[in-house]
Amino acid sequence: xxxxxxxxxxxxxxxxxxxxxxxxxxxxxxxxxxxxxxxxxxxxxxxxxxxxxxxxxxxxxxxxxxxxxxxxxxxxxxxxxxxxxxxxxxxxxxxxxxxxxxxxxxxxxxxxxxxxxxxxxxxxxxxxxxxxxxxxxxxxxxxxxxxxxxxxxxxxxxxxxxxxxxxxxxxxxxxxxxxxxxxxxxxxxxxxxxxxxxxxxxxxxxxxxxxxxxxxxxxxxxxxxxxxxxxxxxxxxxxxxxxxxxxxxxxxxxxxxxxxxxxxxxxxxxxxxxxxxxxxxxxxxxxxxxxxxxxxxxxxxxxxxxxxxxxxxxxxxxxxxxxxxxxxxxxxxxxxxxxxxxxxxxxxxxxxxxxxxxxxxxxxxxxxxxxxxxxxxxxxxxxxxxxxxxxxxxxxxxxxxxxxxxxxxxxxxxxxxxxxxxxxxxxxxxxxxxxxxxxxxxxxxxxxxxxxxxxxxxxxxxxxxxxxxxxxxxxxxxxxxxxxxxxxxxxxxxxxxxxxxxxxxxxxxxxxxxxxxxxxxxxxxxxxxxxxxxxxxxxxxxxxxxxxxxxxxxxxxxxxxxxxxxxxxxxxxxxxxxxxxxxxxxxxxxxxxxxxxxxxxxxxxxxxxxxxxxxxxxxxxxxxxxxxxxxxxxxxxxxxxxxxxxxxxxxxxxxxxxxxxxxxxxxxxxxxxxxxxxxxxxxxxxxxxxxxxxxxxxxxxxxxxxxxxxxxxxxxxxxx
Numbered sequence: 001x002x003x004x005x006x007x008x009x010x011x012x013x014x015x016x017x018x019x020x021x022x023x024x025x026x027x028x029x030x031x032x033x034x035x036x037x038x039x040x041x042x043x044x045x046x047x048x049x050x051x052x053x054x055x056x057x058x059x060x061x062x063x064x065x066x067x068x069x070x071x072x073x074x075x076x077x078x079x080x081x082x083x084x085x086x087x088x089x090x091x092x093x094x095x096x097x098x099x100x101x102x103x104x105x106x107x108x109x110x111x112x113x114x115x116x117x118x119x120x121x122x123x124x125x126x127x128x129x130x131x132x133x134x135x136x137x138x139x140x141x142x143x144x145x146x147x148x149x150x151x152x153x154x155x156x157x158x159x160x161x162x163x164x165x166x167x168x169x170x171x172x173x174x175x176x177x178x179x180x181x182x183x184x185x186x187x188x189x190x191x192x193x194x195x196x197x198x199x200x201x202x203x204x205x206x207x208x209x210x211x212x213x214x215x216x217x218x219x220x221x222x223x224x225x226x227x228x229x230x231x232x233x234x235x236x237x238x239x240x241x242x243x244x245x246x247x248x249x250x251x252x253x254x255x256x257x258x259x260x261x262x263x264x265x266x267x268x269x270x271x272x273x274x275x276x277x278x279x280x281x282x283x284x285x286x287x288x289x290x291x292x293x294x295x296x297x298x299x300x301x302x303x304x305x306x307x308x309x310x311x312x313x314x315x316x317x318x319x320x321x322x323x324x325x326x327x328x329x330x331x332x333x334x335x336x337x338x339x340x341x342x343x344x345x346x347x348x349x350x351x352x353x354x355x356x357x358x359x360x361x362x363x364x365x366x367x368x369x370x371x372x373x374x375x376x377x378x379x380x381x382x383x384x385x386x387x388x389x390x391x392x393x394x395x396x397x398x399x400x401x402x403x404x405x406x407x408x409x410x411x412x413x414x415x416x417x418x419x420x421x422x423x424x425x426x427x428x429x430x431x432x433x434x435x436x437x438x439x440x441x442x443x444x445x446x447x448x449x450x451x452x453x454x455x456x457x458x459x460x461x462x463x464x465x466x467x468x469x470x471x472x473x474x475x476x477x478x479x480x481x482x483x484x485x486x487x488x489x490x491x492x493x494x495x496x497x498x499x500x501x502x503x504x505x506x507x508x509x510x511x512x513x514x515x516x517x518x519x520x521x522x523x524x525x526x527x528x529x530x531x532x533x534x535x536x537x538x539x540x541x542x543x544x545x546x547x548x549x550x551x552x553x554x555x556x557x558x559x560x561x562x563x564x565x566x567x568x569x570x571x572x573x574x575x576x577x578x579x580x581x582x583x584x585x586x587x588x589x590x591x592x593x594x595x596x597x598x599x600x601x602x603x604x605x606x607x608x609x610x611x612x613x614x615x616x617x618x619x620x621x622x623x624x625x626x627x628x629x630x631x632x633x634x635x636x637x638x639x640x641x642x643x644x645x646x647x648x649x650x651x652x653x654x655x656x657x658x659x660x661x662x663x664x665x666x667x668x669x670x671x672x673x674x675x676x677x678x679x680x681x682x683x684x685x686x687x688x689x690x691x692x693x694x695x696x697x698x699x700x701x702x703x704x705x706x707x708x709x710x711x712x713x714x715x716x717x718x719x720x
Contacts, residue, residue, distance in 0.1 A: 038369045051134050071612070075570075082245050087213035088242060094138070095605055101118060102143050102151075122279060124216065132159070134154045136154075139456075147454070161194070166719070181199065196221045207706070214242075215238065236282070244277060248686075267339075278309045279310075314341050324398045341386075344441075348375065357369065376404055377403045380399060440486075467509050469508075474502055497527050501520065520550070567613070569611070569612060607635040609631065614628040622661055647687055
């Protein structure tokens with residue numbers, strides 16, 4: 001069936017004559033964005049969204065990872081392991097983590113196929129090559145890849161710029177942070193060809209001790225186009241080396257030394273110097289777009305994402321049997337454990353195709369599209385050094401496991417304008433997932449072979465009159481569990497998660513202002529959450545909760561007071577609850593787990609209030625001053641609504657001053673200075689908790705990831 005579908009698509013690509021046999025003329029500007037239009041919401045789509053254009057991205061791009069560039073958009077909260085937004089960073093939308101946020105890069109799935117997370121550290125400085133980003137909140141429109149439960153992020157690097165330029169970006173700031181990038185664009189060569197390239201280097205010591213980051217990346221793209229066709233090849237890669245900073249610190253350490261990093265301290269004396277994560281990810285993307293007839297366009301893309309890397313760590317007093325090694329006898333003593341250095345490897349390929357066929361008239365827009373993807377991954381562990389060398393063979397592998405995942409999807413989107421004010425939207429998606437796992441590190445005998453079939457309907461209605469827009473929509477999403485969820489054992493296999501999302505919205509736009517209100521109700525069935533329960537191998541695992549929900553209101557506004565002053569901001573008020581939830585507590589005295597039942601409790605990491613705002617002032621020509629603030633209310637570390645297990649609320653204020661000079665030939669120079677957390681607020685944006693009973697006492701231990709106090713970043717951009 002898959003091959004038949006591809007044959008039909010290829011046939012449609014090669015059919016390009018009208019009824020009179022004449023060649024149909026097309027606009028190359030239309031051709032270059034077909035693959036992006038297939039996934040993005042338009043003004044007529046009844047979906048809550050935010051669009052960031054090139055100038056918006058550039059204005060917030062000071063060398064931090066992509067989540068921090070999106071920080072001022074509605075319902076978004078960000079965190080950073082190193083504390084300063086460089087290296088491993090996290091993103092939540094409406095309280096949902098990155099494993100529930102669908103990310104596509106030029107319409108191609110980016111989320112990791114197994115964990116379903118999005119690791120932006122593997123794409124350093126991708127924002128510099130991005131021409132636009134759309135963030136959809138809630139289920140959104142059908143997309144490629146894993147299901148969107150909190151939102152989706154569509155990144156576009158495929159816009160073709162016909163102008164020639166070369167651009168330098170050089171930033172430096174606190175904690176020995178540096179960013180250097182060089183980008184060039186050929187302009188339109190021989191009326192058909194455009195070449196674009198970028199090389200970037202980002203380094204930082206991080207706010208946390210030894211949380212150093214070394215990031216290197218390149219981006220290359222070549223496009224050829226005529227009136228009917230466009231071909232584009234993208235090859236880009238990111239290489240990261242980050243010193244581990246993901247363990248967090250407890251309350252006592254937070255009070256005495258908030259920059260402390262426990263990574264590497266299992267080694268006696270100085271911490272192990274190479275407790276690092278090392279990963280290289282390279283992407284190959286080929287696009288073919290074609291104008292078929294007057295109202296028809298088509299697109300197909302082939303892609304390969306190649307990833308390989310390891311996490312190296314020093315481990316003390318490790319039992320040899322835990323590494324499938326026999327105990328060592330040296331003739332006198334029996335040795336059962338050793339200190340060692342190990343590497344945990346990932347080696348994977350993700351490849352496939354995405355495609356779409358689009359019909360567009362004044363009143364009707366129909367998109368038929370989908371994807372066929374395959375993931376092949378290897379997980380293996382390697383001991384590269386040991387204190388008792390004869391007991392451990394050189395480069396010994398104690399596990400070597402494979403996983404495979406096939407993902408097929410097909411969607412149809414139909415937007416129909418009924419009259420000059422009303423339009424309807426129907427979006428139907430079918431998705432099939434086949435997932436097999438040949439064992440886990442701590443339980444190699446668990447074999448997984450599951451197949452999931454999902455049907456995700458979406459529909460809505462939009463009313464537009466003058467500058468006013470009203471909309472309502474319903475959307476269903478379903479997604480499979482991630483890799484770790486399957487290690488529960490054969491008797492505890494988790495069920496897929498299902499979400500029913502209802503959205504109501506109103507927007508009003510004019511030349512001086514733009515504001516909107518959006519109400520949402522997200523009803524979850526079988527949401528997977530951590531409960532403290534251990535699985536068959538005594539590891540903490542997520543369990544399905546029958547009923548839970550998120551309900552909220554999102555307010556957003558922009559007001560241009562005059563040519564020198566503008567104000568913008570957004571606020572999200574929400575209630576996020578799990579129902580009939582049972583939490584489990586380790587009881588070391590009895591050897592079993594105690595349970596506590598909650599009729600209703602707050603969902604972890606889901607603040608009831610998220611707000612951000614900015615004031616932009618142009619005091620004199622070429623100078624702009626921006627004041628940016630972000631407030632996050634308190635949020636719980638688990639699903640018990642226990643006030644002793646939460647992150648405190650915080651407000652962070654940033655300030656930036658820009659000087660920009662540009663001539664008629666679009667040559668420009670931009671110099672900026674940004675102060676982050678200018679009031680030096682001590683706050684934590686992420687953490688975790690666990691509780692236990694020992695010696696008759698109930699103990700709760702919270703661990704936190706501190707964010708940087710006042711720090712600066714300055715830079716210069718030269719475009720010639």
